[in-house]
Amino acid sequence: MVRKVKRKNSGMHILVTFLLTVVIAVWVYKSIVTIGNQLLFKEEYDDKSSSYSSLKITPDPSDNRTMPAPSSKITPDSSGSLSSAKLNSPNAILVSLTDNAVLMQKNSEEKIYPASLTKMMTAIVAIENLPGLKKEIKLTNAAFQGLYEADASMAGFQPGEQVRAIDLLYGVMLPSGAECCIGLADQIAGSEQNFVKIMNQTAADLGMDNTHFENATGLHNENHYTTVRDLAVLLSYALQNDTFREIFTSSRHSTPPTNKHPGGITFYNTMFEELKNQNIIGGEFLGGKTGYTDEAGLCLASLAKVGRQEYILISAGAKGDHHSEQYNITDALAVYNSIGK
Secondary structure, three states: OHHHHHHHHHHHHHHHHHHHHHHHHHHHHHHHHHHHHHHHHHHHHHHHHHHHHHOOOOOOOOOOOOOOOHHHOOOOEOOOOOOOOOOOOOEEEEEEOOOOEEEEEEOOOOOEOOHHHHHHHHHHHHHHHOOOOOOEEEOOHHHHOOOOOOOOOOOOOOOOOEEEHHHHHHHHHOOOOHHHHHHHHHHHHOOHHHHHHHHHHHHHHOOOOOOEOOOOOOOOOOOOEEOHHHHHHHHHHHOOOHHHHHHHOOOEEEOOOOOOOOOOOEEEOHHHHHHOOOOOOOEEEEEEEEEEEOOOEEEEEEEEEEOOEEEEEEEEEEOOOOOOOOHHHHHHHHHHHHHOO
């Protein structure tokens, strides 16, 4: 009987010893794995931290906004060989987009009235602040108030029309539609007045020190002024935005059907219409925006390619009107044709 108990106790000791061995082995294994994982995680974290710190933030391709860049500033006047003496426009500046060097200037820092060249600022500010280019915007009756009486240029939309933002932008730039400017301003800032505050802030950010806007359309106002140099800074900057460049260089654009125009509307770029198939020797006009009021005279902001380089030319104050010879176009042809000589 005693022998049986001893055998039983001996078996129990063996079982307990075996279980303790298993527990100790498991604990040791877990410790090793945990330490290993911690070391591995630390290595991976250190690697990722080092990678993140070396990354440069690049703009989101889906973001329409652009930020002012040093390259949007133009360099001081150079003693270029191009002459401005024979220009009809009393104010002009020619800039090479390769290095933003001034190749020709004429009273470039003199105060001018920009007329519809204002709409370049309206367009780029709208592009940078719109939540989406395909968003439909309803044009209210208020958006048209006073525009017909002021003989403002219109794109052809009607009160109550629901229009995509991108079509309003084309309406701003190609036919110079004032109702498109107001519709965008109201949508983005709640009113034209609030939108103009953004325009003036953008001008300040870009270093357009001799510019002040009073409206989004370019209708004449004594306190609405700029210089051709400041407008060159603006256009150089705006052309870095793909959406702006696409619109600025379009000769025409057709909208899809709307609730007021089942067949849509087709816009034509006023500069290309005035060119009447004239072009630059050894080059071509890529895009442009015309402007005119009695006080501003005939104005033009254009982009051209001569040889392999791109240039922008801003001119203002030329005599004439919509019914006379378009001296702003004549000047542009003369300047661009003289580049290769």
